[in-house]
Amino acid sequence: MSDLLPLSLRVGGRRVVVVGGGAVAARSVDGLLAAGADVVVVAPEVVPGLAALAGAGRVRLERRPYVEGDLDGAWLAFTATGLPAVDAAVSAEAERRRTWCVDRGDADRATAWTPSVARVDDVVVAVSAGRDPRRAVRLRDGVAAALQAGDLPLRRSPGRSGARSGARSGSGSGGAGRVALVGGGPGDPGLLTARGRRLLAEADVVVVDRLGPRSVLEELDDDVLVVDVGKTPGNHPVPQERINEVLVEHGLAGRAVVRLKGGDPYVFGRGGEELAACRAAGLEVEVVPGVTSAVSVPAAAGIPVTHRGVARGFTVLTGHEDLAATPALLAGVPVEAHTVVLLMGVSALAASARALVATGRPPTTPAAVVEDGYGPRQRTTLGTLATIADLAAERGVRAPAVVVVGDVVRLAPGWGAVAEAQHGTQSGSLPGSQPG
Incomplete structure (x- = not known):
């Protein structure tokens, strides 16, 4: 596998020919459609899923056997007929036309391989594991789970803008940011939810309480701004109104803000007040429940x-x-x-x-x-x-x-x-x- 060059291809609007109509071909078509490709399927018989896509106009279906010339104009080809002679002919035509070909019947003959892919927001991770598809799937699932849980760094580099968890944001980009009210549980970082960890991994600013799981702050990037608004009995150095203002100011500056609270935001956590202040400013707010200390x-x-x-x-x-x-x-x-x-x-x-x-x-x-x-x-x-x-x-x-x-x-x-x-x-x- 040392002769492989990992690449991501932009196939949107470009013609891709899939030869074969079985389940393997159908899985390839699903991925191509998700990438916006102009898909042509060539096969005398197709599984119901492919027939439905053709009926809906999402793919062009040629109900016939493959013939020389079917790859004319194709940027990429897939062959998965289950017939060695046909797959070999498709690969040979692709080679002559200098068209990359994914050959599901013979990986050694193929000039391209499709990895196992995990997508988390705008992060795409592709895994090729020595042409062992089951191993690649296991690795892909492990990476996806780590990304979803926030165990891997999802946060954008400062100055980069774009979509993040469905919201427009970017450190200091000036676009609308996002505020998340995250319940941190009673203090043990192991009781912080997976969603809470994920949002912390993406945060530009963390506004933290005294009773939240503060040890997770050590996992943040050095340039993440941590604002401590902790209160002790009878001592509230940062009044609630100012906390609301801090959330709004950073959110309007286009940053991803996490309000990390002890317990649950809505159980004597004044989360409702913070939600109202952010929404009044036009900010998108996500509330992540926490394990309440009650x-x-x-x-x-x-x-x-x-x-x-x-x-x-x-x-x-x-x-x-x-x-x-x-x-x-x-x-x-x-x-x-x-x-x-x-x-x-x-x-x-x-x-x-x-x-x-x-x-x-x-x-x-x-x-x-x-x-x-x-x-x-x-x-x-x-x-x-x-x-x-x-x-x-x-x-x-x-x-x-x-x-x-x-x-x-x-x-x-x-x-x-x-x-x-x-x-x-x-x-x-x-x-x-x-x-x-």
């Missing part, structure tokens, strides 16, 4: 938010405000067989616990605080509504953390020790709970 962080601690016979549903509330001061937040939230999840709830934990008791939950209702879910300092504090705030204060619990309230907490590893400390027995444990 479900994933309890799961990391072995706590399901629902469980058969224990909890039939769950409610997610923001916990950085005093629930007692906003009783409407708890209005209508079931008490029995229901889980309450509080996000951003560490600073107001004591007040939230009192409010939950005031709305009908017993002080003995199990409660848990899970810190830094999936992070290096993940830790779970178990207690009840009566004790959880004091326990959290004693242990120095700090954000980010997720609070879980309800009988599902009894399923957490270690709950047996809590029940034993309270009652001198593990009778409070539910079926399926794990001993601590």
